[in-house]
Amino acid sequence: MENPVAALLAQAPRDDDAARFDVANRLFLRLYQSSNLLHKTGTRAVSAFGATTQQWAVMGALARPGSRDTGLTVKELIAFLMVSRQNLTAVIDRLVAAGLVERLRAGGDGRLRHVRLTEEGARQWGAMGPAIRAYYQAALAEFSTEECVQLFRLLDRLRDSLNRIAEPE
Amino acid sequence: MENPVAALLAQAPRDDDAARFDVANRLFLRLYQSSNLLHKTGTRAVSAFGATTQQWAVMGALARPGSRDTGLTVKELIAFLMVSRQNLTAVIDRLVAAGLVERLRAGGDGRLRHVRLTEEGARQWGAMGPAIRAYYQAALAEFSTEECVQLFRLLDRLRDSLNRIAEPE
DNA sequence: TCTGATATGGCAATCTATTGATGGAAAACC
DNA sequence: GGTTTTCCATCAATAGATTGCCATATCAGA
Numbered sequence: 001m002e003n004p005v006a007a008l009l010a011q012a013p014r015d016d017d018a019a020r021f022d023v024a025n026r027l028f029l030r031l032y033q034s035s036n037l038l039h040k041t042g043t044r045a046v047s048a049f050g051a052t053t054q055q056w057a058v059m060g061a062l063a064r065p066g067s068r069d070t071g072l073t074v075k076e077l078i079a080f081l082m083v084s085r086q087n088l089t090a091v092i093d094r095l096v097a098a099g100l101v102e103r104l105r106a107g108g109d110g111r112l113r114h115v116r117l118t119e120e121g122a123r124q125w126g127a128m129g130p131a132i133r134a135y136y137q138a139a140l141a142e143f144s145t146e147e148c149v150q151l152f153r154l155l156d157r158l159r160d161s162l163n164r165i166a167e168p169e
Numbered sequence: 170m171e172n173p174v175a176a177l178l179a180q181a182p183r184d185d186d187a188a189r190f191d192v193a194n195r196l197f198l199r200l201y202q203s204s205n206l207l208h209k210t211g212t213r214a215v216s217a218f219g220a221t222t223q224q225w226a227v228m229g230a231l232a233r234p235g236s237r238d239t240g241l242t243v244k245e246l247i248a249f250l251m252v253s254r255q256n257l258t259a260v261i262d263r264l265v266a267a268g269l270v271e272r273l274r275a276g277g278d279g280r281l282r283h284v285r286l287t288e289e290g291a292r293q294w295g296a297m298g299p300a301i302r303a304y305y306q307a308a309l310a311e312f313s314t315e316e317c318v319q320l321f322r323l324l325d326r327l328r329d330s331l332n333r334i335a336e337p338e
Numbered sequence: 339t340c341t342g343a344t345a346t347g348g349c350a351a352t353c354t355a356t357t358g359a360t361g362g363a364a365a366a367c368c
Numbered sequence: 369g370g371t372t373t374t375c376c377a378t379c380a381a382t383a384g385a386t387t388g389c390c391a392t393a394t395c396a397g398a
Contacts, residue, residue, distance in 0.1 A: 016314065023317045024305035025229070028207065030324035032226060033251045035204030037331035038197065039384085040356070044335075052356095054384065057201060060194070074346065082202045087385050089347070094383080111345040111394045136193035138334055142326065145185065148192045151327065154320040155199035157311065162206035165307055166213075208354085209386070221386095223354065243376065256355050258377065263353080280364050280375040 045135040049128050050098070054091050056128065057081055059100065062117045063125045071104065071116030082163065100124055214304040218297050219267070223260050225297070226250055228269065231286045232294045240273065240285030251332065269293055 042053040051059075061080050062072060072080070078088055092115055095101035100121035104114045117125065140148055211222040220228075230249050231241060241249070247257055261284055264270035269290035273283045286294065309317055 020309070020314050020317065021302060021305060023314065023321055024309055027309075027317055027321040027324065028211075028305075029226065030321060030328050031200075031204060031207055032222070034324055034328045034331060035200060035207075036252055036355075037328060037335055038200055038204075041331055041334045042197075043356080043383095052383065053201070057198065075344090083205055083384090084386060085346075086348090086387085090384075109345085109395070113346065133190060136190060136197075139327070139330055140189070140193055140196075142330055145189050145192065147323065148189065148196055150319070151323040152192055152196040152199060154316065154323065155196065155203055158308070158320065159199050159203045159206060161308055161311055162203060162210055165210045166206055205385075212353090212386080221353065244374095252354090253356060254376075255357080255378085260354080278365070278375085282376065 041139070042135060045131050046128055048131070049124060051124075051128065055095055055100075056132070058088075058091055058095060058115075059117065059121060059125050059128075062101065062115065063122065068117065068122075070106065071114040073112045073114055075112075077115060082159075095121070210308070211304060214300050215297055217300070218293060220293075220297065224264055224269075225301070227257075227260055227264060227284075228286065228290060228294050228297075231270065231284065232291065237286065237291075239275070240283035242281045242283055244281075246284060251328075264290070 039053050042056070043051075046052070046056055058077065058081070061067060061077060074085065074088065074092075077092075078085055081088065092101060092103070096103065100118060102116055102118050104116055105112070106114045143151070208222050211225070212220075215221070215225055227246065227250070230236060230246060243254065243257065243261075246261075247254055250257065261270060261272070265272060269287060271285055271287050273285060274281070275283045312320070
């Protein structure tokens with residue numbers, strides 16, 4: 001290295017790469033840890049209802065105003081939750097077995113199956129509300145609303161980015 | 170409601186609660202989606218080595234300068250990855266079966282088992298490096314280094330918060 | 339009508355993750 | 369020495385998640 005200026009110019013991007021790698025490493029470890037803790041603590045929060053975080057997610061999707069009456073197709077649920085069909089089928093099976101959800105072959109396209117909350121499912125979803133609210137409050141107690149929005153936006157972009165990588169199927 | 174000012178004062182915090190609940194809902198859904206996509210795309214990225222994201226995480230922990238020689242105890246690995254002992258045991262078993270990791274009962278406290286990379290494990294970890302770098306680069310291509318740090322810090326706090334909820338064991 | 343694409347279900351294999359219970363070995367404490 | 373605690377392993381059960389493959393019903397277009 002005879003030219004110190006050239007060395008600096010060459011080193012600057014390398015340092016940035018090293019820094020980015022280090023940050024990425026930590027970032028994905030935190031994502032891994034947070035996700036595991038989410039399932040652990042979240043499932044505990046609704047364990048009194050015999051539910052899990054995944055079932056909670058499915059029921060939450062089906063309970064939304066636009067989905068309450070007609071339900072959602074399996075394909076729509078897959079797009080919403082971003083899980084595999086085989087996985088979702090098993091979750092739905094358990095919810096059906098518990099009487100919280102029903103499969104309907106409604107109208108138009110005969111290939112589609114609509115998944116909808118049952119009466120019992122809607123009742124239980126309502127009963128789970130306070131537990132879910134309390135969980136959110138405890139989990140985000142140290143975050144301002146603005147910070148929550150910030151984290152949401154960053155995770156939203158990360159999800160899109162990862163989804164783009166996954167897309168080829 | 171006879172006093173419009175009182176109505177406003179009463180409504181403001183309720184609106185904030187509703188907003189926070191909505192943001193929390195979206196936030197945790199993104200966390201759930203991102204985590205699933207992380208495992209899906211990450212495992213694909215190192216599938217040529219027959220590895221998974223979890224095995225990658227364990228090997229990464231063991232490959233760090235401070236751990237390379239003496240390894241880490243199971244307890245230390247549990248604290249680092251924040252998973253259950255029973256789960257970690259199974260992951261380590263698979264790594265041992267693949268010859269990438271070894272269990273040692275070294276020195277001092279006879280109860281402790283040190284988990285360490287084997288020669289083959291260190292070799293493979295080195296070989297996985299470029300694939301991991303490429304994965305990080307693709308996953309975070311649209312994030313500035315500053316944004317990566319921001320996301321890391323928020324996830325770090327979220328992890329701590331969730332861990333505090335989980336702590337009672 | 340034939341053909342292909344789509345939506346779902348079923349089955350199998352593998353891995354991850356939790357909880358719960360049991361047990362052994364070693365350390366620490368009284 | 370005896371009791372308690374800690375660290376680790378193991379077995380079992382349940383749930384979540386992926387991949388891959390096959391089957392069926394339906395739709396859409398040539």
